[in-house]
Amino acid sequence: QVQLVESGGGLVQAGGSLRLSCVASGRTSSRYGMGWFRQAPGKEREFVSAVNWSGDYTSYGDSVKGRFTMSRDTAKNTVALQMNSLKPEDTAVYYCAAAYYGGTYRELSQYPYWGQGTQVTVSS
Numbered sequence: 001q002v003q004l005v006e007s008g009g010g011l012v013q014a015g016g017s018l019r020l021s022c023v024a025s026g027r028t029s030s031r032y033g034m035g036w037f038r039q040a041p042g043k044e045r046e047f048v049s050a051v052n053w054s055g056d057y058t059s060y061g062d063s064v065k066g067r068f069t070m071s072r073d074t075a076k077n078t079v080a081l082q083m084n085s086l087k088p089e090d091t092a093v094y095y096c097a098a099a100y101y102g103g104t105y106r107e108l109s110q111y112p113y114w115g116q117g118t119q120v121t122v123s124s
Contacts, residue, residue: 001026001027001113002024002025002026002027002032002098002113003024003025003026003113004022004023004024004096004097004098004113004114004115005022005023005025005115005116006020006021006022006094006095006096006115006116006117006118007020007021007022007023007118008020008021008118009094009118009119009120010119010120010121011121011122011123012086012120012121012122012123013122013123014086014087014088014122014123014124015085015086016086016122017082017083017084017085017086018083018086018120019080019081019082019083020036020080020081020083020094020096020118020120021078021079021080021081022034022036022078022079022080022081022096022115023076023077023078024077024078024079024096024098025077027098030053030074030077031053031102032053032098032099032100032101032102033050033051033052033053033098033099033101033102033103033104033105033110034050034051034072034079034096034097034098034099035047035048035049035050035051035096035097035098035099035104035105035106035110035111036048036049036050036070036079036081036094036095036096036097037094037095037097037108037111038090038092038093038094038095038120039092039093039095039117040089040091040092040093043092045095045108046061047061047106047107047108048060048061048064048068048081048094049061049064049068049070049081050070050104050105050106051070051071051072051079051104052102052103052104053074053102053103054072054074054102055071055072055073055074057103057104058070058104059104059106061106063089064083064090067083067084067085067086068081068082068083068084069081069082069084070082079096081094083120086120086122087122088122088123088124089122090120090122091120091121091122092120093117093118093119093120094117094118094119094120095114095115095117096114096115097111097113097114097115098111098112098113098114099111099112099113100112
């Protein structure tokens, strides 16, 4: 089992920045991939970014590429999502997720463990 706790959400104006963090605990090995997903009201949960177990490889959704950066601190079992140039359409609940295996995964089905989510609201 992996427990995930997100933090860092909030309200920001368009063009601003926010940094989300996620702390993982409960699993003896940290060799698993992690991801960020988001879900806006009335929409399906969508892929935002993913990182492999070592932090060497990342993947991004098309809508956030070039604006968001995901990083991983393996010593602290944390991942972060730096979000710049935020747009109103980035408004959503952002979820941290942990995979069972160590790669970068874009599919929800690859992530058995989820955090409770943190709200990000971008005003125009």
